[in-house]
Amino acid sequence: MSGFFREGNALMCDGVPLEDVARTHGTPVYVYSAESVRRAYRSLDEAFGAHPHRIHYALKANSSLAIVRLLRSLGSGVDANSIGEIELAMRAGFSPVDIVFTGVGKSPDEIDRAVQLGLKAINAESAGELDRIDRAARAHGVRARVAVRVNPDIDAGTHPHVSTGLHINKFGVPLEHARALYHKMSDQPGLEPVGIHVHLGSQIVTLEPMQRAAATVVKMVQELRQAGVTLDHIDVGGGLGISYDGSRVPSAAEYARSILSVLGPSGLSIAMEPGRFLVGASAALLARVVDLKDGAAGHHFAVLDAGMTELIRPALYGSFHRIEAVTPRQARELCYDIVGPICESSDAFGEARKLPALEVGDLLAILDAGAYGSAMASNYNRHSLPAEVMIDGGEARLTRRRQTLDDQLSLEIGG
Ligand SMILES: *Cc1c(COP(=O)(O)O)cnc(C)c1O
Numbered sequence: 001m002s003g004f005f006r007e008g009n010a011l012m013c014d015g016v017p018l019e020d021v022a023r024t025h026g027t028p029v030y031v032y033s034a035e036s037v038r039r040a041y042r043s044l045d046e047a048f049g050a051h052p053h054r055i056h057y058a059l060k061a062n063s064s065l066a067i068v069r070l071l072r073s074l075g076s077g078v079d080a081n082s083i084g085e086i087e088l089a090m091r092a093g094f095s096p097v098d099i100v101f102t103g104v105g106k107s108p109d110e111i112d113r114a115v116q117l118g119l120k121a122i123n124a125e126s127a128g129e130l131d132r133i134d135r136a137a138r139a140h141g142v143r144a145r146v147a148v149r150v151n152p153d154i155d156a157g158t159h160p161h162v163s164t165g166l167h168i169n170k171f172g173v174p175l176e177h178a179r180a181l182y183h184k185m186s187d188q189p190g191l192e193p194v195g196i197h198v199h200l201g202s203q204i205v206t207l208e209p210m211q212r213a214a215a216t217v218v219k220m221v222q223e224l225r226q227a228g229v230t231l232d233h234i235d236v237g238g239g240l241g242i243s244y245d246g247s248r249v250p251s252a253a254e255y256a257r258s259i260l261s262v263l264g265p266s267g268l269s270i271a272m273e274p275g276r277f278l279v280g281a282s283a284a285l286l287a288r289v290v291d292l293k294d295g296a297a298g299h300h301f302a303v304l305d306a307g308m309t310e311l312i313r314p315a316l317y318g319s320f321h322r323i324e325a326v327t328p329r330q331a332r333e334l335c336y337d338i339v340g341p342i343c344e345s346s347d348a349f350g351e352a353r354k355l356p357a358l359e360v361g362d363l364l365a366i367l368d369a370g371a372y373g374s375a376m377a378s379n380y381n382r383h384s385l386p387a388e389v390m391i392d393g394g395e396a397r398l399t400r401r402r403q404t405l406d407d408q409l410s411l412e413i414g415g
Pocket of ligand 1: 058060061079102103199201202203237238239240273274275276277371
């Protein structure tokens with residue numbers, strides 16, 4: 001097993017006591033289990049077995065260099081959503097052919113750079129974007145490898161803010177338009193159609209919608225083939241969920257089986273873009289209790305030194321995260337609303353959580369914070385970005401120092 005477990009009373013990360021990490025590096029701090037990332041990557045890679053496939057880690061879930069380098073060492077490619085993520089991937093040692101570029105609303109500069117680099121594929125979001133990619137490629141005398149992102153109008157049953165595959169969502173093009181776009185490419189010398197892309201959303205815990213989306217693109221690929229357009233990969237996007245509350249979710253093996261049952265016969269290679277699945281469970285956010293108070297009607301509030309500035313998912317999507325005392329006291333349990341210090345009522349991590357009575361200074365761990373945690377942190381209320389520590393082989397290594405006010409002000413003229 002890897003990740004976050006108790007030894008006796010103390011919560012540890014792969015053998016290292018979290019109390020020690022907090023004492024050494026202060027709080028709030030993100031603590032990552034390298035082994036947890038390795039295990040998730042291998043489980044997915046092995047699940048697809050001998051079928052030609054490539055995992056393109058979705059950088060937006062967490063693009064801290066230590067995580068990105070770790071995934072590269074495992075053989076992963078990446079899915080980038082901006083030029084910033086592309087440049088970061090290059091600095092982490094990825095080659096252009098390891099990178100797929102997705103993103104609604106690519107700027108002229110982003111298209112220009114992507115075309116010049118020669119990425120594995122630019123996942124195009126619209127007819128207009130394909131025209132712009134074509135023009136940029138011809139201006140540079142190259143052919144850009146592209147895939148059209150189709151919007152299959154399938155409900156993935158996830159939170160409305162992380163659903164992307166419905167016709168009301170801004171992502172991709174309708175199926176019937178996509179077909180026409182592939183045919184038009186024969187008159188666009190700057191474009192080389194290499195794949196087709198679909199991504200339904202995030203934190204998806206039922207396989208059926210993903211299987212249906214895969215079947216839809218397979219059908220399209222076959223129609224295109226008959227019409228003389230041959231592609232070499234199907235990009236099934238990301239979105240595979242993890243269990244935040246202990247309920248059962250599909251395993252990598254079940255996911256692979258359901259996707260392969262429809263994609264296998266097409267003979268095309270599979271690209272996939274998991275983010276959360278690879279890193280979600282790999283981190284805890286450690287924070288200390290800075291105040292305790294009782295509201296009206298017997299409400300107990302525990303106020304932490306971390307808030308929505310460090311982990312915004314609960315405030316943004318009403319997401320659930322398990323919250324545990326790192327070293328629970330031998331005391332009766334009380335029911336706490338666990339909140340942050342930010343001046344927003346949505347700045348809360350959990351409601352009515354049962355924990356052994358807390359004292360100011362106690363250390364709490366907010367679990368499964370590896371995806372869309374650090375990556376979405378902000379300087380609101382002039383919070384400095386937290387430190388990050390990676391546990392690997394029994395050693396705790398600082399992978400990002402805590403930001404300082406001087407770091408923040410270094411961007412401000414006269415700061
Ligand atoms: C966000 C995103 C992903 C990753 O989603 P997860 O839910 O983290 O797996 C993959 N592909 C695209 C296009 C995305 O926008």
